[in-house]
Amino acid sequence: MTVTRESSALISLEMANPCWDFSQTSLRTTWSSTDGVYSLTVTILARLRSLIVVLAVVVGVGAPVRAEQIQTKRITITVSAAASLSKAYTEIGKQFERTNPSIKIRFNFASSASLVSQIQSGAPTDVFAAADVTSIDKLLATGNVTKRPKMFARNSMQLVVKPGNPLRISSVADLPKASVISLCAKAAPCGSYAATVLSRYGVATPESKISRGIDAAATLNAVSTGDADAAIVYATDALIARKSVLAISIPVGKNVKASYGIAVVRGSKNSKQAEMFVSYVLSPAGQKVLSNFGFLAP
Amino acid sequence: MNNVSSRTPRFVRIGALIGVVFLALPIVGLLKRVAWSTLWGQLTDVATRDALRISLYASVCATLLALVLGLPLAWCLARMQFTGRRFVRALVLLPMVLPPVVGGVALLGAYGKTSGLLGGVLESLFGIQLTYSLSGVIIAETFVALPFLVLALEGGLRSIDTKYEEAAAVMGAKDLTRFMRVTLPLLKPSLVAGLMLAWARALGEFGATITFAGNIQGRTQTAPLAVYTMLESNPEGAYALSFLLVAICVGVLVGLRDRWIGGASQ
Numbered sequence: 001m002t003v004t005r006e007s008s009a010l011i012s013l014e015m016a017n018p019c020w021d022f023s024q025t026s027l028r029t030t031w032s033s034t035d036g037v038y039s040l041t042v043t044i045l046a047r048l049r050s051l052i053v054v055l056a057v058v059v060g061v062g063a064p065v066r067a068e069q070i071q072t073k074r075i076t077i078t079v080s081a082a083a084s085l086s087k088a089y090t091e092i093g094k095q096f097e098r099t100n101p102s103i104k105i106r107f108n109f110a111s112s113a114s115l116v117s118q119i120q121s122g123a124p125t126d127v128f129a130a131a132d133v134t135s136i137d138k139l140l141a142t143g144n145v146t147k148r149p150k151m152f153a154r155n156s157m158q159l160v161v162k163p164g165n166p167l168r169i170s171s172v173a174d175l176p177k178a179s180v181i182s183l184c185a186k187a188a189p190c191g192s193y194a195a196t197v198l199s200r201y202g203v204a205t206p207e208s209k210i211s212r213g214i215d216a217a218a219t220l221n222a223v224s225t226g227d228a229d230a231a232i233v234y235a236t237d238a239l240i241a242r243k244s245v246l247a248i249s250i251p252v253g254k255n256v257k258a259s260y261g262i263a264v265v266r267g268s269k270n271s272k273q274a275e276m277f278v279s280y281v282l283s284p285a286g287q288k289v290l291s292n293f294g295f296l297a298p
Numbered sequence: 299m300n301n302v303s304s305r306t307p308r309f310v311r312i313g314a315l316i317g318v319v320f321l322a323l324p325i326v327g328l329l330k331r332v333a334w335s336t337l338w339g340q341l342t343d344v345a346t347r348d349a350l351r352i353s354l355y356a357s358v359c360a361t362l363l364a365l366v367l368g369l370p371l372a373w374c375l376a377r378m379q380f381t382g383r384r385f386v387r388a389l390v391l392l393p394m395v396l397p398p399v400v401g402g403v404a405l406l407g408a409y410g411k412t413s414g415l416l417g418g419v420l421e422s423l424f425g426i427q428l429t430y431s432l433s434g435v436i437i438a439e440t441f442v443a444l445p446f447l448v449l450a451l452e453g454g455l456r457s458i459d460t461k462y463e464e465a466a467a468v469m470g471a472k473d474l475t476r477f478m479r480v481t482l483p484l485l486k487p488s489l490v491a492g493l494m495l496a497w498a499r500a501l502g503e504f505g506a507t508i509t510f511a512g513n514i515q516g517r518t519q520t521a522p523l524a525v526y527t528m529l530e531s532n533p534e535g536a537y538a539l540s541f542l543l544v545a546i547c548v549g550v551l552v553g554l555r556d557r558w559i560g561g562a563s564q
Contacts, residue, residue: 113530162412180430180512187530211430211512212519212527222512225403227411227429 082131083215149261178229182222340538349524360439372451402509434511439500454488
């Protein structure tokens with residue numbers, strides 16, 4: 001595998017080289033022998049010398065710019081947030097940076113379950129915002145979070161199908177009609193919420209019909225750009241994708257209350273700035289953005 | 299041998315050592331995480347077995363399909379002069395440099411049932427749906443593996459002196475005989491190298507597969523997808539499967555060591 005990656009990277013660089021058609025020279029000497037990849041690498045590297053020089057110049061030019069940045073030092077905080085928050089949080093982040101020009105926010109969006117294992121294995125994170133309470137409870141148990149999370153939003157699930165609804169699915173009870181159903185990975189909050197909805201309907205869906213998305217966004221994409229017939233996703237994500245999918249609401253009695261929690265991660269070097277971001281999310285300004293993106297008040 | 303190694307400067311040797319550690323450390327780290335006592339149980343779990351079966355089957359099929367498509371392509375690129383040759387060559391290299399997820403989206407654009415150029419026709423005429431099927435996995439893996447085979451074969455074909463083939467032709471060998479008895483034996487080292495690279499790429503494929511063929515356990519979930527999916531829900535299973543993938547790859551490398559790893563030094 002290493003060999004593969006290496007040659008792939010080198011050949012991609014070769015494409016940027018004006019004299020990239022190396023068919024005449026390099027390959028003739030290389031693949032014929034059994035140590036093909038190695039000598040291919042050597043040959044291509046030799047021909048890339050000029051490119052490397054150019055790269056070195058570019059990096060050199062970049063250096064003074066970096067020195068300037070150090071003078072007006074901005075503190076960067078890392079916010080790891082559930083994938084379903086990506087649109088709303090990006091907007092909140094922009095507003096927060098405008099009101100606090102000395103702080104820069106770096107977002108890390110993934111499924112809450114992935115983020116938990118990232119934080120537990122020591123990924124530098126200042127704030128964690130999850131799509132459920134259990135994810136933060138796990139971090140409380142391992143001591144990665146010390147204070148109880150603050151609830152900042154609520155969400156629910158919706159059924160989405162292809163535009164025009166070719167299979168005439170009108171509720172979760174019709175899901176057996178679908179040949180491929182897209183659901184979140186079991187460990188992700190949206191996966192367990194979907195499982196709850198399915199069990200409240202008493203609908204049995206065999207695993208052989210379920211394609212597991214790695215997070216809420218990927219799960220929805222399987223219907224909006226892929227060929228999956230239906231998906232159970234967050235109402236907020238269905239709202240964002242309303243042009244490419246048809247959303248069918250799930251009655252409150254069979255739906256779930258997805259509560260979103262936020263907490264500062266222990267060991268954050270910028271806990272003051274992290275607390276500021278948490279307060280901003282809970283402030284009327286932050287709550288307004290969340291409600292614009294379809295989230296309910298906590 | 300001794301003379302040569304004493305002439306190797308110390309910093310080169312230290313650099314090489316760092317390189318070795320850099321490559322070995324993640325493998326050691328993986329082995330450390332494997333729960334050996336439950337390994338067998340994890341590997342015989344249904345999800346793991348399904349994923350392995352699908353991965354091995356699809357990667358071998360993809361390699362064979364890449365061979366069928368790649369050999370004529372490499373032949374033309376190596377031995378023909380035609381307009382648009384550079385374009386074809388760029389097209390062949392493209393899946394190699396493209397992020398695999400983009401490859402998956404592109405495949406949806408071509409063979410997707412609802413949005414694809416050809417997918418709708420395939421579905422209505424033949425009732426074939428590639429997305430979310432094992433064939434889809436094979437298509438996605440072939441798409442990313444083909445360039446490796448074409449590059450290797452093209453290089454091999456260029457290096458063969460055509461006078462052997464000409465001599466065979468003069469002696470009356472037909473096209474097929476000439477190919478089987480002259481070209482193929484000369485091409486063998488490049489062919490083995492190309493098949494290896496293509497198979498390894500197909501086996502490790504993730505992005506194009508999950509985008510185009512989905513992640514259905516027992517149907518389209520390959521070993522890399524299973525590792526990623528299990529990482530949160532069943533980490534022990536994920537490490538066990540990762541270990542097995544490493545073992546399979548090492549096994550194949552060792553099996554081919556004569557013509558691949560150590561061959562050059564002799």
